[in-house]
Amino acid sequence: MTDVPADALTAPRRSLRQRLSNPALLLLPAFAFLAFIYVQPLIDLMMTSVEGEPWYADLARVFSTPLYFDSLIRTMQIALTVALLCALFGYPAALLIQRTRGVTQMLVATAIILPYFIAILIRTYAWMVLLGRNGPINKVAVWLGIFDEPLGLLFNRGAVLLGMTAVLLPIMVLSIYSSLTRVDPALKRAAMANGAGPLAAFWRVLLPLTLPGVGAGFLLVFVQALGFFITPTLLGGPGDMMFAMHITQQADSVTGEGFLQALAVVLLVITLVTVAIAGRLLGFEFIWGGTRASPAPKPAKAVERTPRRGLSATVADTVGWPLLRMVSGLQARWGAWTVRLMGGFIVAMLVIPIVVVMIISFSKASYLTFPPPAYSLRWYEKFFSDSNWMDAFWNSLGIACLSAGISVSLGATAAMGIVRSTIKYKSTVMLLLVSPMIVPPVVLGLSLYSLFLKFELVGTYLGLAAAHSIGGIPIVVVIVAAALQGVDRQLEQGAAVHGASPLTVFRTVTLPAIAPGLGAAVFFAFLHSFDELVLTLFLSSPRMKTLPLMLWGDINYQLNPVLAVVSTLEVLLVVGGIILARPVLTRRAGAN
The missing domain is CATH 1.10.3720.10 (MetI-like)
Structure with missing residues (x-):
């Protein structure tokens, strides 16, 4: 009879133990x-939405009914506008954080990021107080003579855009600031040492390197805005209804299954398609703030070809350089003051509503008014x-x-x-x-x-x-x-x-x-x-x-x-x- 080694008898047990200790x-x-x-x-939701005869009947009804189709188009327009506004105001705010130092940087960063962790409902309520007829904006405007009497600043498209931008802006700032911190400062110094002015260095060095961060923030804001429900409900009017608001309203009134689920599936599919396109361009790591792994370098060829010019380089040369030549006479301090003023405006827009609400909580009045009478x-x-x-x-x-x-x-x-x-x-x-x-x-x-x-x-x-x-x-x-x-x-x-x-x-x-x-x-x-x-x-x-x-x-x-x-x-x-x-x-x- 052939002898079996002792190690062979214990190998399966050890293999099983190793498998059970696998961190996966x-x-x-x-x-x-x-x-x-x-x-x-979610799968059950999708299955319910296609149970009609024919299977696409409820989905087709969403797009054939003007009320819902117009709301869908309106939702995408509002989400796109809010994402553009966040990108416009988020970049100088991120630059302000990067360019300050010490305690000032900590205070600025806290003032911009802190509102992100406060509930959307509370931040929206703060804007209702600020924009109300007895709110500080109307009172200051009347005191300055801009208005003869308080205006109705609430329940319109402008209030919705303002409120949603203020709520989602910290996401954009965080995304851009994360991209700014990964840029080597030596690149900008090298550009300026070779004769490029501050604006040229920004346009050709800093902005192209941080565009992935801007794109990630833009897409995150856009996707979040698509499903917004609280802010447009409280700040908007009848003509500002977004698609998610129809789902919540129909949930209480629609008794038959199918159409309500179809509304939700349409919103879900649009969101997933947007994320899929963004993931293809930027990598899905943009969702959780990660960075896409750099591709492995290709082996060198015997004959090197002239690299093709990218779209960003072409736009920079055809649009950017003529603009930079026009403003080349401006000193660097103009750019610095632009960042400070716009960044300061963003800080005020995020912090003042919260401060106003905190002050009103100590009011003796039985109604909302600012400043409190006692x-x-x-x-x-x-x-x-x-x-x-x-x-x-x-x-x-x-x-x-x-x-x-x-x-x-x-x-x-x-x-x-x-x-x-x-x-x-x-x-x-x-x-x-x-x-x-x-x-x-x-x-x-x-x-x-x-x-x-x-x-x-x-x-x-x-x-x-x-x-x-x-x-x-x-x-x-x-x-x-x-x-x-x-x-x-x-x-x-x-x-x-x-x-x-x-x-x-x-x-x-x-x-x-x-x-x-x-x-x-x-x-x-x-x-x-x-x-x-x-x-x-x-x-x-x-x-x-x-x-x-x-x-x-x-x-x-x-x-x-x-x-x-x-x-x-x-x-x-x-x-x-x-x-x-x-x-x-x-x-x-x-x-x-």
Whole structure:
């Protein structure tokens, strides 16, 4: 009988152990969760939209009905305009952050980025206060003699564009600033050393190198604006209805299935097509702030051909240089002051509405007016003594804590699986995990409603927390993955070589290193759930009120300073969280 080596007997067991210790397995919980509560409902939504006879009947009705087709065209026009406005004003704001130093840079960056973390509902409410008949803009204009009497600045297209631009502008600034930080300063100095003026150096060096950042920000803003619902509802008029608003309005009135789902599918397909085109041009990494990997250099050929001129170079030569010659006599300080003035205007536009709301929260008046005739804490007393508001607050707090727990448990393990595994197509896996960031919330809310009815999750803590965690998981994955990439792998390998198990290595080496990032992920997942309104509108019940739902109801029916109190408390919550998360944010900015 042939002797079998002992190593051969233990090989299968060791192979199985190695397979079970593969970090890629950490992706399974997040994928299973998202497949059940995110992918499956969207597939069911699409299937329901084509169940008519013929299958395209409901979809064709969307495009053949003028009300919905015109709304679709209007939505794309508004989204495009907002993206252009954000690019126009976002670039000088990003330059202002880059060109300042020390405490000034920190203050400017905080003033621009901080509003991004405040709920859209609160920022929109701030503009309602600012543009109201008793608001500061009308009062200042009348005092200066520009108007004879207060004008109706609300409920028109201009208010919608202003509000949406102010809400989405930080996304553009962050995208452009991230691109600016990756530009080597020596390139601009070399251009100026060779005789190029400041404007020429900007046009031929800085702007072309940062165009990918501008493009990524433009597309992110455009995609986000397509599904906007809150801001146009509160600031616009009957002629400013966007497509997502029709979905929310029809959800309560349409009893037959098919057409309502077709409305949602049309919005979803347009969004996905836009993202697909953007991914083809820029790489899908633009969604989560990453950069496309540089292609491998091609081997040199025996005969070099003259490189073809790109479109950007042709435009720069035919359009840019004549313009630069016209303004070549301007000194460099003109450009510097342009950046300061426009950047300062952007800072004021983002910060002043929030400051005005915080001041109004201390008003003694029983109606919204600025400046307040007298100051008092009466509205704070009313908020804390009102059982409806406090019940809504505790509901939001409990749901947000549960949602943050789900998001961090699944998102952190998924981030570990992506960063520490050797699987192929990591960008594709990352795209699947962060894809909820690009799906319009109204589409996601409508798709979840049928699933939640089936499992009796409508209006429950667990149901709302699970729904909110669909958007929380991408936030956690992006933050924790960035933190993991900053951990020295040699420390982990050294601990493993000395006999530490994978769990011990994680507990003693990896976890302490990513603790700041994990803390930031917990806070932002909590804040995302605490502020969530659109999904809650679809999945809540009359007995389950959250703070955003209470705000939404009061803003639509009555405007009083209690809303300013809630807004002020949330701003303080965000500021406190940003201070706690500052170490990881600073580390990530330095890594970029």
